[in-house]
Amino acid sequence: MSEASEADSSQEWLVVDDQELKSLAALSLDEAVAVRRWWQRLALSPVELKQLTPQPGLPRGVRAALRRCDTPDAALLTQAFRELWHLLPEATVESPFIEAQLEKWSCIALVLAELRNETPGKALAARLGQQASTGKPIMSELRFQQILTCRTPEELVQRLRRALALAGRSEMSAVRLADVVALWWREYSGEISARPTHRFGFMLANDYFGAAASYRHEDT
Amino acid sequence: MNLLNGARWLPCLMRDGSVEYRPPADMAHPDVINLACPRADFQAGAYQFLLGLLQTALPLADHGEWLDYLIEPPRPDTLQKAFAPLESAFELDGDGPRFMQDLDPLDDVKDTSVSALLIDSPGASTITKNIDLFVKRGRVDAMCEACAALALFTMQVNAPAGGAGIRVGLRGGGPLTTLVMPESADATLWQRLWLNVLPSSRLVQQGQRWTEPRSDDPDLFFWIADTRISDKKGTEVLPEHVHPLHAYWSVPRRFRLLIEPDKCSCDLCGRETDRIVRQVRGKKQGANYDGPWQHPLTPYRRDPKKPAELPLSQKGQPSGLGYRHWPGLVLNDPEGSGTMPAAVVLDYINHKQKLVDEERRWGEDVQALLKQMRLWISGYDLDKGKTRGWYSVEMPLVELPESSQDILREWVQQLTGLAQQVASATRNQIKAAWFKRLADAKGDMSQVDKQFFSATHDAFFHTVSRLTAILQEKAETTVMPADIAQSWYLVLRREALALFDDQALSGAQENMNWQRATDARRQLQGFLSGRSKGSKAVKDFISQHGFAPTAQTEKSPLTQGGAA
Ligand SMILES: [Zn+2]
Numbered sequence: 105m106s107e108a109s110e111a112d113s114s115q116e117w118l119v120v121d122d123q124e125l126k127s128l129a130a131l132s133l134d135e136a137v138a139v140r141r142w143w144q145r146l147a148l149s150p151v152e153l154k155q156l157t158p159q160p161g162l163p164r165g166v167r168a169a170l171r172r173c174d175t176p177d178a179a180l181l182t183q184a185f186r187e188l189w190h191l192l193p194e195a196t197v198e199s200p201f202i203e204a205q206l207e208k209w210s211c212i213a214l215v216l217a218e219l220r221n222e223t224p225g226k227a228l229a230a231r232l233g234q235q236a237s238t239g240k241p242i243m244s245e246l247r248f249q250q251i252l253t254c255r256t257p258e259e260l261v262q263r264l265r266r267a268l269a270l271a272g273r274s275e276m277s278a279v280r281l282a283d284v285v286a287l288w289w290r291e292y293s294g295e296i297s298a299r300p301t302h303r304f305g306f307m308l309a310n311d312y313f314g315a316a317a318s319y320r321h322e323d324t
Numbered sequence: 325m326n327l328l329n330g331a332r333w334l335p336c337l338m339r340d341g342s343v344e345y346r347p348p349a350d351m352a353h354p355d356v357i358n359l360a361c362p363r364a365d366f367q368a369g370a371y372q373f374l375l376g377l378l379q380t381a382l383p384l385a386d387h388g389e390w391l392d393y394l395i396e397p398p399r400p401d402t403l404q405k406a407f408a409p410l411e412s413a414f415e416l417d418g419d420g421p422r423f424m425q426d427l428d429p430l431d432d433v434k435d436t437s438v439s440a441l442l443i444d445s446p447g448a449s450t451i452t453k454n455i456d457l458f459v460k461r462g463r464v465d466a467m468c469e470a471c472a473a474l475a476l477f478t479m480q481v482n483a484p485a486g487g488a489g490i491r492v493g494l495r496g497g498g499p500l501t502t503l504v505m506p507e508s509a510d511a512t513l514w515q516r517l518w519l520n521v522l523p524s525s526r527l528v529q530q531g532q533r534w535t536e537p538r539s540d541d542p543d544l545f546f547w548i549a550d551t552r553i554s555d556k557k558g559t560e561v562l563p564e565h566v567h568p569l570h571a572y573w574s575v576p577r578r579f580r581l582l583i584e585p586d587k588c589s590c591d592l593c594g595r596e597t598d599r600i601v602r603q604v605r606g607k608k609q610g611a612n613y614d615g616p617w618q619h620p621l622t623p624y625r626r627d628p629k630k631p632a633e634l635p636l637s638q639k640g641q642p643s644g645l646g647y648r649h650w651p652g653l654v655l656n657d658p659e660g661s662g663t664m665p666a667a668v669v670l671d672y673i674n675h676k677q678k679l680v681d682e683e684r685r686w687g688e689d690v691q692a693l694l695k696q697m698r699l700w701i702s703g704y705d706l707d708k709g710k711t712r713g714w715y716s717v718e719m720p721l722v723e724l725p726e727s728s729q730d731i732l733r734e735w736v737q738q739l740t741g742l743a744q745q746v747a748s749a750t751r752n753q754i755k756a757a758w759f760k761r762l763a764d765a766k767g768d769m770s771q772v773d774k775q776f777f778s779a780t781h782d783a784f785f786h787t788v789s790r791l792t793a794i795l796q797e798k799a800e801t802t803v804m805p806a807d808i809a810q811s812w813y814l815v816l817r818r819e820a821l822a823l824f825d826d827q828a829l830s831g832a833q834e835n836m837n838w839q840r841a842t843d844a845r846r847q848l849q850g851f852l853s854g855r856s857k858g859s860k861a862v863k864d865f866i867s868q869h870g871f872a873p874t875a876q877t878e879k880s881p882l883t884q885g886g887a888a
């Protein structure tokens with residue numbers, strides 16, 4: 105299914121640069137590359153896409169169908185999800201925990217469908233902590249804390265979709281956005297990193313409060 | 325019991341791992357490799373007892389004589405002969421003078437439990453291997469004579485503050501003792517002891533005069549005469565009032581042991597004994613030591629800006645003893661930082677080390693195990709006068725020509741100085757992550773420092789040994805090599821962040837105050853990179869040694885977080 109020819113493989117590497125790769129906690133390089141390519145074909149206009157890859161875009165309706173899904177289960181049955189699943193590396197799609205993988209990646213698909221434009225390298229939470237015209241962060245601290253305490257995949261998807269709407273569906277990295285969902289899943293399935301700085305709560309809070317710190321001290 | 329006439333009372337660790345009770349004259353027996361006292365503080369006490377005994381019974385004319393005894397230890401009968409003239413001052417009971425006790429039977433004082441001889445709770449803190457195995461805890465109602473003698477001696481030489489009229493030891497209450505020890509576990513007790521014996525001339529303080537030690541000299545052994553009572557002003561005991569060796573035999577406390585014949589087992593060592601001590605009598609106003617004492621086994625500190633003030637003995641620290649104290653324990657710097665290592669340590673570094681090296685070059689068979697040395701530091705952990713435990717810590721000693729010591733000291737101060745700064749920034753940011761306002765943070769944070777210094781301990785001594793090697797090669801070097809400075813900096817940075825993450829981020833995730841935690845971590849990173857306002861020390865260290873604050877190999881994914 106993969107259209108990437110031998111000649112393209114060196115370019116594929118640059119789809120996710122070193123800096124961005126280092127910032128990921130839960131996605132592998134292959135997964136990150138798949139996510140970016142898939143999102144580009146899903147969301148970008150043919151003109152934009154042409155500058156990035158020879159691969160064709162997905163028909164507009166594919167994304168629309170995905171965005172209409174309310175639950176991860178529903179997303180599983182979309183063409184958009186199938187496209188993503190086929191791009192994923194073997195290690196992912198042939199994992200022994202296939203049920204969990206399917207559910208995790210359908211959540212990623214659901215959330216990424218809300219992103220219209222990306223800024224590679226930039227984290228979701230850093231975008232949410234950015235100053236809005238009100239002088240306050242784009243997402244209030246209270247709502248942000250709710251993301252940190254999501255207990256079900258449905259709740260996570262709902263809160264992240266809401267966050268994307270607040271953020272204008274732009275100015276963040278698709279890859280890092282997918283990483284946030286994957287990281288949440290990792291901890292949801294009981295696997296918490298031994299390094300506290302590689303945990304969901306810390307990573308999001310560090311980005312959010314880090315962004316807010318640049319202007320916050322002026323208020324207090 | 326007489327301590328010197330051949331009684332087998334000294335617990336010795338034998339080469340085969342067994343413990344045997346032997347007379348002090350067996351301390352040079354080749355099969356005796358260490359002492360095996362029932363408590364960690366007794367172990368250090370017994371070392372000091374034997375050292376005092378050697379200095380008194382075997383006065384050394386010079387280092388040449390010292391070397392002779394190192395190469396060829398005395399036979400037990402030689403030592404026994406040397407001890408014989410002192411015997412009368414080492415009687416533990418009887419009607420005459422009693423070892424380290426009051427000449428007066430103290431009949432007017434109520435009897436108290438023998439546990440009054442014990443300084444509280446050794447065994448609670450750091451104890452070296454081999455020793456803690458022997459520590460017994462719980463009530464102490466009865467002691468054998470051997471344990472009572474060790475308890476009495478340990479109390480007299482360490483005597484912490486005890487209240488009005490209860491005198492502290494000659495070195496102040498609860499001083500540190502530093503001894504030079506061979507690295508090798510195979511070394512004999514004799515080698516361990518002998519490294520800490522000084523030529524007699526080095527024991528003489530200002531105003532003192534050396535005389536042949538005699539058992540009937542009341543300026544040497546106070547207990548053979550009436551107690552020097554200190555109920556009035558002007559009764560202070562100054563160095564010039566006593567024999568130079570008195571530092572080893574000080575008696576600030578007044579005690580009488582009540583020794584009874586009874587078959588019983590000792591609560592400390594567990595041995596069955598015929599004679600037991602259940603009660604003692606104690607009285608206030610013993611010898612009140614004052615003046616510029618400098619005990620040969622203890623490091624001191626003076627204030628170079630106040631030359632008229634007396635040097636103070638270094639004490640145990642509530643936050644533990646670590647490599648940050650090491651320069652003050654081994655490098656002489658009375659004019660700069662004011663630290664004055666113990667005479668035995670300086671004598672080893674400046675004289676014995678050289679001597680041993682030279683002899684080895686001449687083909688003398690000075691055992692190879694005497695190549696690597698350690699510093700053994702012990703003392704009570706006193707917290708505002710309360711005894712919390714006993715320290716027994718070992719650190720490496722370095723081999724270094726005297727001429728390079730100033731440079732090494734400066735370098736080491738740069739290393740420890742940076743470590744102190746990083747430790748305190750780490751502590752402050754952990755506090756900032758934990759507490760709403762720093763002013764609320766009254767909790768004891770010394771644990772953080774302790775952990776930080778213990779995590780960087782090995783790297784410190786590794787760094788020092790690299791520096792020493794460079795000074796040995798190129799004595800004229802004055803600038804610390806950039807790569808060594810950088811690797812020390814990177815170790816400190818890594819451990820600071822690891823400690824912060826462990827303390828401030830690893831609690832229950834849902835209870836975390838993420839704003840405080842992430843802000844504090846960002847502050848700490850800013851400090852460590854030398855970028856924040858308060859991090860001048862880091863910035864200076866980096867620019868002074870001319871290296872980049874990052875390592876090529878280091879993967880640090882999260883430093884870029886936040887607004888791009
Ligand atoms: Zn005993």
